[in-house]
Amino acid sequence: MRRASGNARAVGLRQVATPAPLALELRALYPSLTDLPLESTALEVLDVSAGTRLFDAGAPCAGFPLVLEGEIQVSRAASDGRQLELYRVGPGEICIVSAAGLMSNRPLNAQGTAAARTRLAMMPPNLFARWNDHKPFRQFVFGVFADRLGDLMTLVDAVAFHRLDERLAGFLLERGRVIHTTHQALADELGTVREIITRLLNRFESAGAVKLGRERIEIVNATALQSLSGSALKSP
Amino acid sequence: MRRASGNARAVGLRQVATPAPLALELRALYPSLTDLPLESTALEVLDVSAGTRLFDAGAPCAGFPLVLEGEIQVSRAASDGRQLELYRVGPGEICIVSAAGLMSNRPLNAQGTAAARTRLAMMPPNLFARWNDHKPFRQFVFGVFADRLGDLMTLVDAVAFHRLDERLAGFLLERGRVIHTTHQALADELGTVREIITRLLNRFESAGAVKLGRERIEIVNATALQSLSGSALKSP
DNA sequence: ATCTGTCAGTGACGTAAGTTACTTAGCCCA
DNA sequence: TGGGCTAAGTAACTTACGTCACTGACAGAT
Incomplete structure (x- = not known):
């Protein structure tokens, strides 16, 4: 965690804190930032390893994360230690x-x-508020916001109305033929x-339907798995 | 269901479709509409009885409802007939x-x-898009949007981690001392x-904790009910 | 080669919640 | 005052899930 320093205002210039390569990277992943003055803004960049807690439930939001590499898992924890994944945020996506x-x-x-190992730029709260006046950024944010809301409803539906075997089967199918993960991680997601x-x-x-190994699940019969899932993933 | 008619454009004027009293009523409930040209806009007004289906899952959104009186229940239905309430929209509130x-x-x-019997004004899709450029309206919409999202997370948490008795107890406590409803309606909410x-x-x-009657539940010992709920309603 | 920690397998058991298939109670209105 | 409707009670049964308390398996470190 590193904070941009220096005091450019002392010489009457705006603080230039975002290096050009980062601005380029950001605009490539988040095109809605194209016309915003990234270069004249202090964006903190974090580079964290897998498992790092980025924010906690109950705490105020410290900033709006723009994921450059890696993935953030957003989940809800119960008092008994169980937890449930709500969604993930990858590069170019946003966290609702x-x-x-x-x-x-x-x-x-x-x-x-x-x-996973994740690199992200943090947009400070006041900047987020200001940049929401910029229509492309705003439309991007709220478009994704709306989409995620749909996912969340699907999740509510799944949790309320579907058995765990269906949900697990569906979950595995979304993860490709060979999955590297622990049973505990799957439990935390479901x-x-x-x-x-x-x-x-x-x-x-x-x-x-599958073949199991240590931290490894191989789907050998997707059709069988599909029928086990009861196609529990339909949205509406 | 009544559609505003007439063709004011034929005489070179904008269509005047929202009567002044309605505009007044709307601005009283939704102050963020204050500076918007309500009067020169066609807003369909619906007056429906309890139980009327206003929109269905899977259908495109026909318009943005502004509730004047009554309440809309938004819920998700399972294939086996069960359903789960997501939230309610009352006067001055919005439907995310x-x-x-x-x-x-x-x-x-x-x-x-x-x-219940509900009266509402429908803002057509294109108008909603246009009025989102108006900052006060936008901030109102997205502020509520954000709040509801939190409720939804609390719901996910409740469904995933809490027993039904806790949820029911909590639910009853939110409804005041004497509740008039059927067991089926409660089931559909939970x-x-x-x-x-x-x-x-x-x-x-x-x-x-309670005394039961036909379509009637009276809470006689709120403290007991509270402890039955396990205070399952904490948000974060 | 052994140690140590993480990951996975297992069986017995408890219980919340859903299912089935009724019966009973209360209310409205003819 | 007696149908006919809807709401509510009930009991027996099944099952999905979670809990407990282990044992075993594997991998990298020493």
């Missing part, structure tokens, strides 16, 4: 919990963790505990 | 599912039903079935 925290000036209602994941995965293996 | 539908141009991801509500309410009655 942060946006909501900034727009309503309320504490964040979820926690964010780096799911809001359950490790043992249940183990049990369900073993069932899937007995059914011939 | 509609807003999201308009901003992302995607089908709505929940259904809306009048929870995402379960009627029998379970009956069972739980009877337990609450045995515990001396």
Whole structure:
């Protein structure tokens, strides 16, 4: 964590804190920033390793994250240690919990963790407010906001109306043929505990849908898995 | 359902479709509309009875509802007939599912039903887009948007991590001392079935927390109910 | 080669919640 | 005052999930 220093205002110039390569990178990932004065703005850049907690539920939002590389996992934690993933934020995407925290000036209602080594630029709260007056940026933010809201409703639906085996099967299908992860991580994404994941995965293996290994799940029969999922992923 | 008619443009004037009293009423409930040209705009006004379906999941959003009187219940339905209330929209409030539908141009991801006799003005999609350029309106919409998002997270949390008795107890406490509703309606709000509500309410009655009657629940010991709820309503 | 920590497997058990299939109660209106 | 409707009670049963308390398996460090 590094803060831009120096005092350019002393010589009557605006502070130039965002190096040109970073501005370029940002504009490539977030085209809606194109016409904004990135170069004359202090954006803090963080480079964190997998597992780093980036923000906590209950805390005020410290800034709006622009992900350059990696992925942030946003989830909700229960008092008994279980947790449930709400969504992930990758490069070029935005975090609606942060946006909501900034727009309503309320504490964040979820926690964010780096799911991998992650590099991100932090847009300070006042800057976020100011740049929302810029129509392209605003439209981008609120477009994604709206999309994520839909995802969240689908999640509510899944949690309220679907069995865990369906949800797990659907989840695996979204992750490609070979998945490298632990049972605990899967449990944390689905809001359950490790043992249940183990049990369900073993069932899937007995059914011939997957092959299991240490931190490894290979889908050997996607069709079977699909039918196990009951196609639980339909949005509306 | 009544559509404003006439063709004022034929005589070179903008269409004047919103009568002054309605404009007044709207501005009283939605102050962020103050500086917008309500009078020169065609706003359809609907007056519907309790139970009327106002929009369906999967359909495109027909307009942005401004509630004048009554209440809209927004919920998500499962294929087995169960349904789960996401939130309600009263006078002066806004519906984020509609807003999201308009901003992302995607089908709505929940259904809306009048929870009582409801009167509302419908802002057409293109008007909503246009008026979002007006800062006070925009800030109002997105402020509420952000707030509701928080509610939604709390809902996810409740559904994923809390028992139904806790949720029911909490729900009752929010509804005042005497509640007039059916067990089925409660089930539809919490995402379960009627029998379970009956069972739980009877337990609450045995515990001396409530007194039951036909379409009537009276809370006789709020403290007891509170402890049954496990204070399951904490947000973050 | 052994140690140590993480990851995975397992079985017994408890219980919240949904399902089925009724019966009973209360209310409206003819 | 007796149908006919909807709301509510109920009991027996099933099942998905979670909890507990382990044991075993593997990988990198020493």
